[in-house]
Amino acid sequence: MIRMMKNGSALRKAVLLLATAGLACLMCLALHAQEKETPPAGGPPKPFTIPAHETYTLPNGLKVTLVPYGNIPKATLVLAIRAGNINEPSQIRGIADITGELLKEGTASLSARELAEAAANMGSSLGVQVDEDETTLDMDVLSEDAPAAVKLLADVIEHPKLPESELPRLKATMLRRIAVAKTQPGLLAEARFRKILYGDHPYGEILPAEDDVNRMTIEDARKFYAANFGAGRAHLYVAGKFHSAEMKKGIAAAFASWPRGSAVVENIPKPKAEHVLQTIDRPGAPQSTIYLGLPVPNATDPNTVPLVVMNALLGGSFGSRITTNIREQKGYTYSPFSQISRRYHDAYWAEVADVTTAHTGDSLKEIFAEIHRLQNAPPSAEELRGIQNYLSGLFLIQNSTRNALIGQLRFVDFQGLPEDYLKTYVQKINAVTPVEVQKLAAQYIKPEKMSIVVVGDSAKIAEQLVPYSSGVAAK
Amino acid sequence: MKSRFGVRGVLAMALGAGLLVGAPSPIAAAEDDGFHVPVEYYKLPNGLRVTLSPDHNSPTICLAVYYRIGFRIEPRDRTGFAHLFEHMMFQGSRNLGKMEFIKLVQQNGGVLNGSTRFDFTNYFEILPANKLETALWAEADRMSGLAVTEENLKNQQGVVGNEVKVNVLNRPYGGFPWLDMPQYANTNWYNAHNFYGDLKDIESAKLDEVQSFFKTYYAPNNASLVVVGDFEPAQARQWIAKYFGGIKAEDVPPIPDLTEPKQEHEKRATKMDPLAKKPALAIAYHMPERNTPEYYAMGLLSELLLDGDDSLLHQELVQKKGFTGNVSGGINLLGTPWNYSGPMLFIANLVYDSSTPPDTILQSIDGVMDSLRTKPVDQKTLDRMLVKGRSAIYDTIGSAGGFGLADLLASFALFDDNPARVNSIIQDYEKVTPALIQKTAQEYLRPENRTILLLQPQQAQSAAAAPAKQ
Numbered sequence: 005m006i007r008m009m010k011n012g013s014a015l016r017k018a019v020l021l022l023a024t025a026g027l028a029c030l031m032c033l034a035l036h037a038q039e040k041e042t043p044p045a046g047g048p049p050k051p052f053t054i055p056a057h058e059t060y061t062l063p064n065g066l067k068v069t070l071v072p073y074g075n076i077p078k079a080t081l082v083l084a085i086r087a088g089n090i091n092e093p094s095q096i097r098g099i100a101d102i103t104g105e106l107l108k109e110g111t112a113s114l115s116a117r118e119l120a121e122a123a124a125n126m127g128s129s130l131g132v133q134v135d136e137d138e139t140t141l142d143m144d145v146l147s148e149d150a151p152a153a154v155k156l157l158a159d160v161i162e163h164p165k166l167p168e169s170e171l172p173r174l175k176a177t178m179l180r181r182i183a184v185a186k187t188q189p190g191l192l193a194e195a196r197f198r199k200i201l202y203g204d205h206p207y208g209e210i211l212p213a214e215d216d217v218n219r220m221t222i223e224d225a226r227k228f229y230a231a232n233f234g235a236g237r238a239h240l241y242v243a244g245k246f247h248s249a250e251m252k253k254g255i256a257a258a259f260a261s262w263p264r265g266s267a268v269v270e271n272i273p274k275p276k277a278e279h280v281l282q283t284i285d286r287p288g289a290p291q292s293t294i295y296l297g298l299p300v301p302n303a304t305d306p307n308t309v310p311l312v313v314m315n316a317l318l319g320g321s322f323g324s325r326i327t328t329n330i331r332e333q334k335g336y337t338y339s340p341f342s343q344i345s346r347r348y349h350d351a352y353w354a355e356v357a358d359v360t361t362a363h364t365g366d367s368l369k370e371i372f373a374e375i376h377r378l379q380n381a382p383p384s385a386e387e388l389r390g391i392q393n394y395l396s397g398l399f400l401i402q403n404s405t406r407n408a409l410i411g412q413l414r415f416v417d418f419q420g421l422p423e424d425y426l427k428t429y430v431q432k433i434n435a436v437t438p439v440e441v442q443k444l445a446a447q448y449i450k451p452e453k454m455s456i457v458v459v460g461d462s463a464k465i466a467e468q469l470v471p472y473s474s475g476v477a478a479k
Numbered sequence: 480m481k482s483r484f485g486v487r488g489v490l491a492m493a494l495g496a497g498l499l500v501g502a503p504s505p506i507a508a509a510e511d512d513g514f515h516v517p518v519e520y521y522k523l524p525n526g527l528r529v530t531l532s533p534d535h536n537s538p539t540i541c542l543a544v545y546y547r548i549g550f551r552i553e554p555r556d557r558t559g560f561a562h563l564f565e566h567m568m569f570q571g572s573r574n575l576g577k578m579e580f581i582k583l584v585q586q587n588g589g590v591l592n593g594s595t596r597f598d599f600t601n602y603f604e605i606l607p608a609n610k611l612e613t614a615l616w617a618e619a620d621r622m623s624g625l626a627v628t629e630e631n632l633k634n635q636q637g638v639v640g641n642e643v644k645v646n647v648l649n650r651p652y653g654g655f656p657w658l659d660m661p662q663y664a665n666t667n668w669y670n671a672h673n674f675y676g677d678l679k680d681i682e683s684a685k686l687d688e689v690q691s692f693f694k695t696y697y698a699p700n701n702a703s704l705v706v707v708g709d710f711e712p713a714q715a716r717q718w719i720a721k722y723f724g725g726i727k728a729e730d731v732p733p734i735p736d737l738t739e740p741k742q743e744h745e746k747r748a749t750k751m752d753p754l755a756k757k758p759a760l761a762i763a764y765h766m767p768e769r770n771t772p773e774y775y776a777m778g779l780l781s782e783l784l785l786d787g788d789d790s791l792l793h794q795e796l797v798q799k800k801g802f803t804g805n806v807s808g809g810i811n812l813l814g815t816p817w818n819y820s821g822p823m824l825f826i827a828n829l830v831y832d833s834s835t836p837p838d839t840i841l842q843s844i845d846g847v848m849d850s851l852r853t854k855p856v857d858q859k860t861l862d863r864m865l866v867k868g869r870s871a872i873y874d875t876i877g878s879a880g881g882f883g884l885a886d887l888l889a890s891f892a893l894f895d896d897n898p899a900r901v902n903s904i905i906q907d908y909e910k911v912t913p914a915l916i917q918k919t920a921q922e923y924l925r926p927e928n929r930t931i932l933l934l935q936p937q938q939a940q941s942a943a944a945a946p947a948k949q
Contacts, residue, residue, distance in 0.1 A: 040574050043574075046612050047609040047612075048609060050609055073536070074877065078870065116788075116798060120789035120794075121789045123787070125862075125866060127870025129786075176832070180803070180830065180831075180832060183757055184651065184652075184756065187756050188650060188651060189649060189650070290648050290649050291645060322590075323581060323586075328578070332634065335637025337641050338638055338641040360644075390582065393588045394586060394588055397587065397588015397607045400537065405880075
């Protein structure tokens with residue numbers, strides 16, 4: 005839930021260059037027009053298949069996937085449990101995050117410090133992430149320590165201490181992070197966008213209320229743990245260099261006594277798709293943060309892969325249309341992007357951009373113009389081919405590290421997609437036609453159904469936003 | 480997965496590790512897991528440094544080109560120029576018009592990026608393995624010459640201006656401490672100016688300055704090229720000779736004097752931040768000179784102090800005192816302990832509540848630092864630092880489609896003329912002793928060698944008020 009930036013971490017990408025395709029510069033090319041060389045095309049593609057992996061289920065319902073991969077002497081372990089913000093009672097939003105933090109505070113036999121040192125002695129730390137749908141524990145250990153890491157993970161998840169003594173400190177930390185998050189324009193915009201789409205559904209609250217945090221007791225965390233953690237809701241992934249037979253034996257022994265727990269109760273939202281414009285005033289802001297979008301079909305829909313292609317062409321890649329327009333042609337912004345944001349059987353499309361205050365209205369105009377252009381005419385076969393090649397190549401990169409591989413397999417398992425999803429992904433990418441892209445944009449990316457959030461200097465942008473205000477259909 | 484801290488502060492290179500002969504031989508880390516990175520290194524007649532490292536696990540390649548021009552040594556009246564120039568390298572070369580380079584990479588299934596750092600500017604692509612020749616051709620094309628216009632420059636001045644706004648001016652803690660701290664802690668202009676650049680300087684840049692900057696620094700004899708991934712070195716050598724062999728070497732000016740005077744007194748500064756609601760604190764120590772035994776020990780000290788929940792500062796400031804939820808930092812916040820060459824800072828930083836006086840936090844930090852100065856760490860602790868260090872190196876080598884390894888190789892080639900050092904890092908680590916750790920803490924983790932930067936929330940009149948130095 006609390007995805008606010010850890011102080012400093014994201015800033016290191018400060019000089020990251022996001023660039024995009026644009027129009028050729030005619031003046032400078034005229035000189036050499038005749039003598040221009042064509043880039044060498046390269047050889048035929050090398051064959052690629054997803055690395056072999058094995059999945060099985062323990063008697064208590066724990067699913068296990070093993071992926072031997074690579075030559076670096078490390079193993080990555082990820083234990084994903086279907087216990088997230090979606091399972092929180094309404095008066096204590098954030099209890100999943102606090103419970104996640106409490107998992108690191110020791111077990112029946114290890115203090116927090118001993119736990120941290122045990123992980124460090126394996127070349128890792130114990131990571132705990134909580135999102136809308138899941139709590140994820142992860143370790144990334146030296147290969148020789150993989151069996152010990154399995155035992156440690158099992159101890160943490162089966163016998164957490166959840167100590168009351170640490171709760172005040174963890175609550176104070178959470179309140180501090182919420183306060184910091186509320187000063188970040190990107191998070192403010194996203195939080196408001198989510199609220200508009202999902203209302204009181206847990207997906208609509210990415211920042212818990214301070215009152216909820218203050219209200220939490222250790223009993224709440226223990227109840228949350230008891231109600232939502234169990235082997236039947238968990239999937240353990242191991243990728244990297246490890247001894248398979250030894251690993252299987254170790255996993256069976258370490259996790260055998262973990263109770264199955266209760267079944268997952270689904271709570272799929274019905275997000276709102278209507279035109280709304282909301283602004284959040286940030287006096288004096290040199291940029292406006294734009295977050296606009298609408299619900300789209302979720303990962304189980306047959307159009308999922310074609311939508312990925314449409315998004316990459318429209319705004320989701322360096323060379324996409326929106327990025328080319330508002331960055332490389334107009335210079336309004338540095339790092340605009342569009343995305344398909346997913347949760348369990350839920351998804352929305354969004355374009356996000358921090359734009360120069362004076363060009364807030366211009367930026368919206370260009371974003372909608374690009375959407376309309378795609379709705380009104382299919383892309384050229386060449387433009388689409390470029391995007392398909394990009395996504396096909398990206399798929400190789402997305403399967404080239406231990407973590408990335410686990411991420412791919414998790415996506416399929418979590419969303420309950422057919423087993424051949426990854427096998428047929430590239431084929432499906434390349435089967436999309438120009439007319440299909442146009443139709444998808446027309447059918448799903450409807451400006452008149454979009455929620456628009458702008459965080460910026462109201463005094464300077466109010467007038468620019470008039471054409472997009474609620475009640476006026478976005479043009 | 481990665482430690483929650485952005486930087487896994489690790490080790491550094493230690494050519495000088497010979498001074499440590501006679502140290503008791505450490506233990507656990509001495510495990511020989513047989514892991515070895517293949518490294519082929521040579522130079523073209525024009526001086527281009529080439530490093531090849533095949534790895535056939537994934538059908539992808541990473542091509543990286545590093546130029547020995549970082550933001551440290553950009554022109555004095557043109558702060559931010561090295562970075563602005565980096566953007567111009569995507570605007571057009573002899574055979575590729577504006578943005579055609581990016582289109583070429585993307586349409587061949589790849590991703591790319593460029594970045595500007597203290598001592599280099601880099602450009603890299605990760606592509607399906609069969610596209611290596613295409614990528615080499617394209618990088619050679621832009622090493623051969625720029626073809627950019629006033630219009631391109633104006634466009635990128637707008638883009639970079641927005642980059643500074645989104646990363647610094649319109650966000651709380653913008654530039655804290657990665658951009659701010661060098662300006663407070665250093666005294667030599669080369670290390671102490673605003674590397675992102677004043678907006679005014681960025682807007683004043685001229686096209687002829689772009690061209691002359693290119694001619695001065697973007698020469699093959701000032702560059703390091705690396706190929707990592709699924710390729711055949713013999714074939715790669717042919718292509719590299721074919722595409723880069725004809726590019727002329729240039730007279731590159733010597734690196735100016737970058738040295739920092741020894742700091743004799745603690746410095747303290749306050750930065751007001753109108754966008755922040757919670758105060759923050761950063762503390763920076765000047766690093767030992769690169770490649771000395773102490774430098775290497777500082778790498779392990781960074782592991783001990785900052786990396787992971789077992790680290791001393793986490794245990795003290797988070798776990799025990801509850802001042803903050805997270806202590807960040809490390810050596811070289813804009814990179815890694817390996818990819819720079821010059822004076823550097825070791826920085827720790829945290830956000831806390833106004834109810835806590837900063838001096839209370841500093842007292843706690845002093846307690847941790849004092850303990851390291853007054854007695855040597857025990858062998859068990861040193862062993863743990865070594866395991867963490869080894870693990871972190873493997874993570875770097877295995878990261879991001881080969882780019883982590885390419886970054887190590889390119890930097891070692893550019894700064895040390897020896898990319899094979901990637902294979903001796905772990906052994907070099909193992910030469911550090913508890914006594915050296917203590918000696919290094921005494922010399923470098925002392926109050927006189929540090930700068931404290933306090934960030935204070937300021938009632939905002941306007942979010943645009945530029946954070947001011949005090």
